[in-house]
Amino acid sequence: MRQALTLLFLLLLVGLQAQPGSVSESSVKAESNFIEAKREAMLGRTDKAIELFKVIVDLEPDNDPARFELGRLLYAAGETSDAIDQLKEAFAQRPNEIYAAFLAELYQASGRNREGADLYTQLIKDHPQKEEYYLGKASFLVRDQDIKGAIAVYNELEKRIGVNVELARRKHSLYLGQGDVKKAEKELLTLIDTYPKAINYRHLLAGFYQSQKEEQKARKTYRDILELQPADVKAQLALQEFDSGKTGGDDDAQLIALLGRSDVDIDLKIGKLLPLVQQVASGGRTPEIGRRALRLAAELRRVHPDDAKAAAIEGDLLFHTGQLSKAAETYRQTLELDDTVYPVWEQLLVTLYLDNQIVALRDYAEEALDVYPNRPAIYLYYALGEALRADFGEALDLLDQASLMLSGKPRQLEVLQEVVKTLEGLDDPTKSQSVNPALLPGGPKGPIAFVWQQANAGGELGSLQAYDSDQNTNALFLEFLGDALKASGNKVDAATIYQRAKSAGSKSGALSQKLSSVKS
Incomplete structure (x- = not known):
């Protein structure tokens, strides 16, 4: 959608350039080349499109839409420095958000962070009310290792919009990165002073104290939370862990008790499960670890049967423990609960492919x-x-x-x-x-x-048969297996396999003849 809107915007600009009574021969030639160049670009003929846009720019150096398109194509061709030159010219001729956003992307891709920060300095000067420009400038300064400058930008924005959780968290992270724990703490305390009834900000502070091994401060913060919200489960559990001396251990009985509580938020439970899931995904695939993780995931799904996140975690564990057919079914169930999460779609396709469920792969x-x-x-x-x-x-x-x-x-x-x-x-x-x-x-x-x-x-019969399975709908593979069976003299089984290939939607021109030959 963004690409389509950009193209529409640029075509309108081209149209505006040719005013009645002022159309020159070079303008007509440039517009004709523009249309041809866009067609070449959409057909994937990048080199030809670049040549045509360069002709336009030579004919009309002030044609900023052509410079923008030329810059995009040069960037796609790996010529980032030349792309930046074109975008700088386009932006100088007609400053606008579209050109600025792409120029910033180019600066970031090429590591020209100081120039990116300077671009946002200009944008802030022209549009001081736009918060995103301050954030963009600060991000470039961070990448340029100018942490002091980035914090100054955040402070400038804070003066305009007031204390803000996103700004506080960003400054908090920068101070932590510099090892300035006191200033990092102060950012969170200021946030709490400004919003004293916001429980989630107090949880941020408690988590910070825990990361710094300041148990007493963490305990006090959790107690403060319970004074404001006595039913806060996360604070209750944190204090219980402190009292039991277990802060994230492997006690499955304790974890299953947590997973079985319907009053505990699922995200908190997933946070407890995640280290084990990551261990399985990174290669900790001993049968016992896999069984343990799946047992816990099953309990999560039992308590949250209608939550796609619970199904997705079980699907991931099944996938990483090699149970591809079960994983595919669980990913299908995940999509039935929520089909708006793209990674689940891709993971389902990967699983169906690896499990040779090729008919289902095409359908999904x-x-x-x-x-x-x-x-x-x-x-x-x-x-x-x-x-x-x-x-x-x-x-x-x-x-x-x-x-x-x-x-x-x-x-x-x-x-x-x-x-x-x-x-x-x-x-x-x-x-x-x-x-x-x-x-x-x-x-x-x-x-x-x-x-x-x-x-x-050449298909060796034993290896082909070992690769087959009941759910296999890989028609090309099945045809090779049928060929091997036929070569071995087993026409009956060959006919069965050829028929499976046909049922799997084979488009092989030779399959019908092969099937007839083993049935005769």
């Missing part, structure tokens, strides 16, 4: 595109779903769409290009190229890498 990828049409990962997994039923044309078209969204992201484009090489080789063995399986989604053991290896090395 298509559904995900309706909700998130600008996410390259969805196009990638949709393409893999189409490729694994031998619809390589559709798969490559989807990958083209993904590549347009990954401009300026070389690592992700490298993966995409490796997938393209793999699919082109599967589609036409005469075009087969060297492929690095480690770069393919799922790595060397992932479905697309496994199929590529079978196509190039």
Whole structure:
């Protein structure tokens, strides 16, 4: 939406430049080139679009929309310094928020933090009422290691808008980073003095004291909270932990008791579970650790059956303990509870792909595109779903769409290009190229890498049968398995496998003939 609005805005600007009675030949040529350049850019022909926009700028040096578009394309092509030059000129000619926002992005990407801060200094001077400009300037100063300057900007904004929790937290963090614990504490105390009845600010202070190992101050703060809010569960639990001498231990009985309390906020429970979840995700996958984490997650879901966060945590644990089919089902349930969280969609697609549930992968990828049409990962997994039923044309078209969204992201484009090489080789063995399986989604053991290896090395029946499963709807793999069974003389089982490939939506031109040959 933002991109569409930007384009509309720029086209209007171009239209305004050509006033009746003042249209020159160079203006007409520039506008014609602008339209052609935009078309080339949208078709992904970046080099050609850059050439055309450079012609426009040469014809009309004051054409700021053309400079803006040229800057965007140069940035996408990795020429950030030249992009900045174009944006600086465009902004100087017509200062506005769109140009300023993109110029700030370029300064940040290139590490030119002082220039970014100077840009926001100018914006503050022109628009002193805009809070976001103060925050932008301070962020650049922090990246430039000018902490004193950043705090001064926050103080300047605070004088305008009053004590504010976001400003207090930012200054608190900067003071902590400098090792100035007293000033960090003062920021939170000022916040509480200003909003004495705001319980959440007192929790911030108590957490700070705990991080500094100041138990007595933390205890007092939690007691103050209970005086204001006697039913505050988080403060009650914190004091209980102090009294028991257990501040985050592995006592499952105590943790299950907490998870089983319906009056405790789920976010607090997730905070207690998170270290264990992270341990499992980072490789702590011994059977006992996995069982323990899943037992706790099951209790969380029992108490919060309608909360998507509880389902998502259980799904993640199932995924990281290798239970892909159960994980996929749990992610589906998560989306039924809340389908607005993009990472759950992507994690479901990854899980379905790795578990060879390719029919479901295509279905959910298509559904995900309706909700998130600008996410390259969805196009990638949709393409893999189409490729694994031998619809390589559709798969490559989807990958083209993904590549347009990954401009300026070389690592992700490298993966995409490796997938393209793999699919082109599967589609036409005469075009087969060297492929690095480690770069393919799922790595060397992932479905697309496994199929590529079978196509190039010849399918060995034992390894193919070991890779199969009841929920497997990877039509391309199933066709290879059928070929191996047929070669072994087992036509009956080959016919069954070929039929499974057909039911999985195979687009293979040879499958019908193979199926007929084993049925005759």
